[in-house]
Amino acid sequence: MMSFFSLILFVLFVFLFIREKRRISLSFLFIAALANLALSLVAFSNQIPWVNLIVAAAILASVPLSVLFVSIYLLLNGRIMLKKESKKLANMLSLLLSLLIFAMIGMFFYIFFISYNDKFAVFYLGTLLIFMYFSFVFVSFLAYAIFYHYWKIWYKPDFIIALGSGLIGGERVPPLLASRLDKSIEQYMKYHQVPKIIVSGGQGPDELLSEAEAMKKYIVAKGVPEQDVLMEDKSRNTMQNMLFSKAIMDEMKPDHKSIFVTNNYHVFRASIYARLAGLKKCEGVGAKTARYYMPSAFIREYIGIIMMYKWWHLAVVAMIVLFTAMILRSVI
Known part of the structure; x- marks a missing residue:
């Protein structure tokens, strides 16, 4: 019975994941499916002599040790x-x-x-x-x-949205943002220099220029043609990054596909904002972040x-x- 319920949870997760993977509710279903599968394995182990005792002891020990x-x-x-x-x-x-x-x-x-x-x-x-x-x-x-x-992202994007972050000294690209821009350039080359790169980020009160302008200078200095780098310089947060970038893409190509680039820890939450902004085909790519x-x-x-x-x-x-x-x- 439990294994059948695990199958139901798994099928439901796959169905909803295929329809729209950028939902926080899927995270709970994901864990529920994994937990139910683990319980099914524990129930199966009860049919084997001594194995059930070993499994029970391992579970009892793992909880406090994990904490x-x-x-x-x-x-x-x-x-x-x-x-x-x-x-x-x-x-x-x-x-x-x-x-x-x-x-x-x-x-x-x-x-x-x-x-x-x-x-x-x-x-x-x-x-x-x-x-x-x-x-x-x-x-x-x-x-x-x-x-x-x-x-894995299975489609070819028309646009690559590089999400901004704060600048050093009000004008220089910090290492965290540089990792996003380097990853954006990597994606640009991966798709044979076809997508346009949208650098997205406004100007903070302590910044001498917009994040978008600093980002564009960085990318162009790395060899990307200036005409392939578009600026969105009004946004103040991730939601605005998505909304204002969408407006640019809608004007250039109404039926567009895109990806966004941010740091790996930020990909999922940013993808939720992309969904809320109405970006139907917009998945995230994560740049590496220092482990510590x-x-x-x-x-x-x-x-x-x-x-x-x-x-x-x-x-x-x-x-x-x-x-x-x-x-x-x-x-x-």
């Missing part, structure tokens, strides 16, 4: 980020998340093994449910974002995803709080 490993990894990564990057909140996310996990572990041992109290125990379980919910959303997002990033930077970058993307659908998440949190309050009333 411990992730906590230590994020803590060490946080220290590296503090050494290599500026001490901004966005660069401290992996460190802060590790401290939160350690705090949850510490609270568990204190409440249930050192100073047990019914009220505190119920409050902790409610907090744990909220933490587990957001952990599930994060794991789903991360797994599907990686899967989506490596999915990836955890904080993915956490930042995850927060962005949460904010995009904040009312859904607030509704879930409200239900958990209500459930916890009902239990607390019965305990008092």
Whole structure:
């Protein structure tokens, strides 16, 4: 029965993925299908003597060990980020998340093994449910974002949209943006110099020129003909990148296909904006990012995803709080 349900989930995922792969809901279906498949394998192992005990022991051991490993990894990564990057909140996310996990572990041992109290125990379980919910959303997002990033693009684009980022000193292209532009040039050469490159990025209050202008100078200096580089210099965020670039493409070729280039951690969320902007054929290509930077970058993307659908998440949190309050009333 469980294997049949796994098949249903898998078929449903494939069907929806083929129709429109740029949806966050697919990430939950993706994880549900994988989890159900794993449960089916566990159920199958019960039919084999001793194997079920080994599988059960492995599962019981893997959960706390995984939590411990992730906590230590994020803590060490946080220290590296503090050494290599500026001490901004966005660069401290992996460190802060590790401290939160350690705090949850510490609270568990204190409440249930050192100073047990019914009220505190119920409050902790409610907090744990909220933490587990957001952990599930994060794991789903991360797994599907990686899967989506490596999915091959099967069509030939008419346009390549290079998404901008901040400039150094108000006019120079930083390494992060340079990696996007180099990848855009690589894609331009891959498709035999046929697509037009749209450099997309407006001018910030602390910038001497628009990101698009700086990006165009960089690409042209690398040997791309100037007439093949179009500027979109009004956008201030990813959604505007997509909307304003779409306007340029619609004017030049109404029935267009495109790809966008950003850093690998940003591909999936940017693809959602592309769908919301009405770009029917627009998939993402990711430029490489330094490995030490990836955890904080993915956490930042995850927060962005949460904010995009904040009312859904607030509704879930409200239900958990209500459930916890009902239990607390019965305990008092």
